[in-house]
Amino acid sequence: MSGKPYIREISKTTWFLSQPRYKRYMAREVTCIFIFAYTFLLIVALARLAQGPEAFQEFLNALRSPLGVLFNVAVLIATVYHSMSWFNVTPQAMPIQRGEEFVPGKIIVGAHYGAWAVVSLIILILGV
Amino acid sequence: MAKSNKPIFWGLFAAGGTVTAFVTPALVLVTLFAAMRFSPDLFTYQYLHAFAANWLGKLVIFGIILLSLWHAAHRLRVTVHDFGVRADTLVAYVVYGLAGLGTLLTIIYLLRI
Amino acid sequence: MSELQKRQIQLEVLRYNPETDTAPRYQTYSVPCLDEWVVLDALNYVKDHLDPTLSYRWSCHMAVCGSCGMMVNGEPKLACKAFIHEYADQIKVEPMANFPIERDLVTSVEDFITKLASVKPYLIPKEDKPISAGEFKQTPAELKKFKQYTLCINCMLCYAACPQYGLVPEFLGPAAISMAHRYNQDSRDGGRDQRQEVVASNEGVWECSFVGACSEVCPKHVDPAGALQQVKVASTIDWYKEHLMPWVTK
Structure with missing residues (x-):
């Protein structure tokens, strides 16, 4: 071995720009910012709900501002991306072996999408 | 080498990731429809108060908020590191602190309903 | 070997000589490649006909030994599994990312x-x-x-x-x-x-x-x-x- 191997430095702040798969990964990771913010919106809704009808009406009025609508649209896009990226990797994280063979990944992913549709439908029926 | 304590947070992250993947998009649709006045009858004080007033409703709300908070907090810790911030301990205190605060507030507000 | 099957490839190789270089540099070789060749064949052509000083690891030429890992157009690849016909006329070859470079395409393991x-x-x-x-x-x-x-x-x-x-x-x-x-x-x-x-x-x-x-x-x-x-x-x-x-x- 030689005396001085050369070490290539990696930028700690821009490394993910070098490959499309790293960009997709970062897109998946930043969905957490939207989920965090949205959860705090739910907590605010709870607080206003606890304060009474007038306070809750104020919350609804604020939600109906253009900013409120825009925020919800942005969160919707982010959470759908999160859900898809989460379900798509479930066969890797939780493989199921039946007898000798592993259950095909498509079936595991498909089952998750099916359950997602059912859960979403129930929430929409309850909430809309 | 000592075993890591990250499993505490990773367990919540994984459970929360699964729960948010299933419920959050539909929840956002509900609030988006409310914001766009598509659902004048259901997204009301009376309806939501009644939902949150019984213990099962409280439990569902608490479960969803708790897991969403800790899922997002843990992923945010990793994401901040990915963007080049190396003060991991400080970041961990901040993000988990926010999740803890959110959890506490949720309990307080739910008990007041 | 008919001339029609041949393609002139510009092989851009990241080189580093620990005795003389302070940093790696690119060197481009013009290689007459057959369409069924892999990047490893192109490197062997360089070694045999153009520049005997080029260093890289390889052994089996059939994706079993795991020696010829390198970055081909920025993607981690086995040089013996990276087919020339899947690439344009300019191919960039670098040592595996994230590893210290010993010499040319050879990294420390x-x-x-x-x-x-x-x-x-x-x-x-x-x-x-x-x-x-x-x-x-x-x-x-x-x-x-x-x-x-x-x-x-x-x-x-x-x-x-x-x-x-x-x-x-x-x-x-x-x-x-x-x-x-x-x-x-x-x-x-x-x-x-x-x-x-x-x-x-x-x-x-x-x-x-x-x-x-x-x-x-x-x-x-x-x-x-x-x-x-x-x-x-x-x-x-x-x-x-x-x-x-x-x-x-x-």
């Missing part, structure tokens, strides 16, 4: 070898059994459980693809952890507790953030990313058992 050895990648039988007691039997289902991980050829492409290994060099990394998982999953093995000391540490599986690049680049279609998530799930269950149910003996 010490870090990986140390890490691989640290997870005890061999069978540690549950109990000692005299040879007269016969073999350790295994059903086809038990074999299938870990078989894909045995296909790893230690080519290190997964380390070249892993941004977390690049950013945190202490990270144990994809191949070493999936090899630990391979033995943990083996019905004949009883060494998981020993491996967990390394695997379940902060520099072990917990540096992984499931980018998934390791599995995408694996030339043998092993799924290290999946193995690491399974290791996280198992380590998390361990942790909760140890701390919340200490009366449960392992």
